[in-house]
Amino acid sequence: VVSAAQTASGPVKQLALVDAYAAMNSKFWGAYRVARAARIRQGGSLTLVSGFLSVRPSKTSVLQGAINAALEALTRGLALELSPVRVNAVSPGLVATPLWAGLSEEKREAMYEGAAVRLPAQRVGQPEDIANAITYLVTTPYATGSTVLVDGGGAIA
DSSP states (O other), X not given: OBXXXXXXXXXXXXXXXXXXXXXXXXXXXXXXXXXXXXXXXXXXXXXXXXXXXXXXXXXXXXXXXXXXXXXXXXXXXXXXXXXXXXXXXEEEOXXXXXXGTTSOHHHHHHHHHHHHHHSTTSSOBOHHHHHHHHHHHHHXXXXXXXXXXXXXXXXXX
């Protein structure tokens, strides 16, 4: 499972190119390098973590959407190339994680509450929601080349 990445965000015209390159290097090229170097047994599994911005872009997170879309395309291509190793992606929406710890508790809770009322699921994601999707993909021998959205309905809201 490849989920680690650091990506700066911001409008394209304001985000420094060095930060954009670093984001692509971390999230996309990091996953690519893992796929290239990993020794996965036949019938094993590689799961990448993208994000729902790939299907529902934000005007202030264009780069993240493009990186996530690239990861999902990489997933489909690797599923063909690495077969019988299964390759899938999980695409989370807003998840309550330490990523948001930089916000004050008041702002963080307001963000979560605001998102929850806009989502069909009426709540933000929890880490175990994403873990459940990863477990499903890792343990389902018929799943390959798939991207599973776990976004509380954010892509359709």
